[in-house]
Amino acid sequence: MGEPVQDLAALEADARETIAAAADLPALQAARAALLGRKGSLSQILRGLGGLPPEERGRVGQAANRLKGEVEAWVEARRASLEGAARDRSLAEHQLDVSLPGDVAPRGHLHPTTQVEREVVAFFASLGFSVETGPEVETEYHNFEALNFPDDHPARDMQDTFFVEGGAVLRTHTSPVQIRAMSGREPPFRFIAPGRVYRHDRSLRHFPMFHQVEGFMVDERASFADLKGILYAFARHMMGERVDLRFRASFFPFTEPSAEMDFTCLVCDGAGCPTCSQSGWVEWGGCGMIHPNVLGHCGIDAERWQGFAFGMGLDRAAMLRHGIPNIHLLFEGDLRVLEQF
Ligand SMILES: [Zn+2]
The missing domain is CATH 1.20.1270 (Substrate Binding Domain Of Dnak; Chain:A; Domain 2)
Incomplete structure (x- = not known):
């Protein structure tokens, strides 16, 4: 150093x-x-x-x-x-561009028919109806026999009904839920039964699977007047105060008397247009007083109890609401269509 x-x-x-x-x-x-x-x-x-x-x-x-x-x-x-x-x-x-749009996860929504179904259920719940369900693969007994369909009724034909191996059918209507809900129970009751049904039918207006809602009420005094009152209230709730209903005498095996009901076309207010085939009316569904034989199949004394039932499609309501021209568009799962609702 x-x-x-x-x-x-x-x-x-x-x-x-x-x-x-x-x-x-x-x-x-x-x-x-x-x-x-x-x-x-x-x-x-x-x-x-x-x-x-x-x-x-x-x-x-x-x-x-x-x-x-x-x-x-x-x-x-x-x-x-x-x-x-x-x-x-x-x-x-690591440049961060805070002006880039975010990576937003796509948000789904309820199918138009599901939206209508929930509104229907909510309306009837407000009248004291409770929801009942049944299987979509149904026995012939529940789908036909207990509902008073004779053996040779055309609805039992292969033309209308999907038969499943082993003698079951895909239910052709929601009415078998009546049988399941009423059997072994003591009236009075008020039930609403929405669900999928199946028919061997495919055209612009029909799809092999569609949605119905069934409503029924049984007590000692339930009358056709009560039925009409409820249907009017229901129609006005769903379609507005202007809507009117028309009842046409008809026939169903499981109701007597029976009627088909139409509502005034909402497109033309009854004047006639292509939607209603110029008639001013749109078919809505069927209704009637529950046939005593049906009550009997459920073990209910038809001398003491009486009731009414009604059923209608749910898909048509969704189509009318959104102006969907073709029922196939509802169920073919095309997101370009479904994302619009
Ligand atoms: Zn019309």
């Missing part, structure tokens, strides 16, 4: 250069350790002060301490510069 002060001057020049040249934080850390670490060159000079003649000790000590402070300042400045550069690099590499 030469003159301590000359050593310090050389060390200062060397330290300044080494620190400025440190290319990254580890290199800077190493440079600092080589100067100020326990075995660093400046630390050694400071430790050696005790061996100097007293007249030199103060001067060299002062210079070494000044240099130590400067080295610390250079290291900190270089560290800040390296960290700033690293941050700038990272920002440049």
